[in-house]
Amino acid sequence: MTRRPIFAANWKMNLESSDIDKFMEDIVPVANNTSAEVVIFPPSVYLAQVAKAAGSKIRVGSQNHYWEKPGAFTGEISVNMVKDCGATYALAGHSERRHIFNESAEIVTRKAGVAQKEGLLPMICVGETLEEREAGETLDVLRSDIICSLRDVEANADVVIAYEPVWAIGTGLTCPPDKAQEAIGYIRSQLRELWGDVADEIRILYGGSVKPGNIAELMACQDIDGGLIGGASLKADSFAAIIENGTK
Ligand code: 13P
Numbered sequence: 001m002t003r004r005p006i007f008a009a010n011w012k013m014n015l016e017s018s019d020i021d022k023f024m025e026d027i028v029p030v031a032n033n034t035s036a037e038v039v040i041f042p043p044s045v046y047l048a049q050v051a052k053a054a055g056s057k058i059r060v061g062s063q064n065h066y067w068e069k070p071g072a073f074t075g076e077i078s079v080n081m082v083k084d085c086g087a088t089y090a091l092a093g094h095s096e097r098r099h100i101f102n103e104s105a106e107i108v109t110r111k112a113g114v115a116q117k118e119g120l121l122p123m124i125c126v127g128e129t130l131e132e133r134e135a136g137e138t139l140d141v142l143r144s145d146i147i148c149s150l151r152d153v154e155a156n157a158d159v160v161i162a163y164e165p166v167w168a169i170g171t172g173l174t175c176p177p178d179k180a181q182e183a184i185g186y187i188r189s190q191l192r193e194l195w196g197d198v199a200d201e202i203r204i205l206y207g208g209s210v211k212p213g214n215i216a217e218l219m220a221c222q223d224i225d226g227g228l229i230g231g232a233s234l235k236a237d238s239f240a241a242i243i244e245n246g247t248k
Contacts, residue, residue, distance in 0.1 A: 004035070004037055005226040005247060006037045006226035007036055007038055007242055008226070008233075012043075012096070014043075017049060028055050031055070035247060041089070043063065047087055051086025060087050062087045062091065067114040079120060088120060089160075092122055094125045095164055096169075109149050112153050113151075113153050116154060123228070124150070124159065126142055126162070127166050133167065139186050146187060159202055162205040163205070164208050165208050180206045181222060181223060205227055207227060210227040216245045216248060227246060
């Protein structure tokens, strides 16, 4: 089973208009030159700007959305709004949403389910905290994250999962490739239990301090199909190097 790799930039709450123009100018030729799929998750206010500059080889996704139809929800944005801005992916369950904004498993699956229903590809993040890893609970956490996050999501090869150990996000500590493979292989086994053979088609990414220097060894693991990249995706040259080193 060959799964097309994905390299996704999660800019979080970073970059502004003028940085984005330059970034896109530099990254479009890289995306045109790779067999991998390149996705950018900008802050929502820049979705349209990124989508406009993206060209046909870069896909754009929302970092967050609300599940309700348009209405009196001050500060929120709907799935149709992000689609209207050119997004085709929707992130759900990022650890910063779960831990800083207290998003429950119920919220995560509602967001992912609505995104899928309205035609966006959900990219769902799961991962254990340091305390959970040290207590030997990693696989239990992943099992529960997968079951709960997918409750409202239909079995489909176009769902993407990102394994992001919380302790590796923004810390410079990358999960050793054998441990990342163990976790991601386990996630695939859980997907198979839930959804059957489609599990072999689902792309599962690793996220957490991915850099140009460590992506190749991560990509060499059997079940790792790409990266979800935070800090190192903020500069076009390092994101480009990750795409290039990850697809060799
Ligand atoms: P870093 O690459 O900065 O560790 O962030 C990972 C992440 O959270 C991507 O969603």
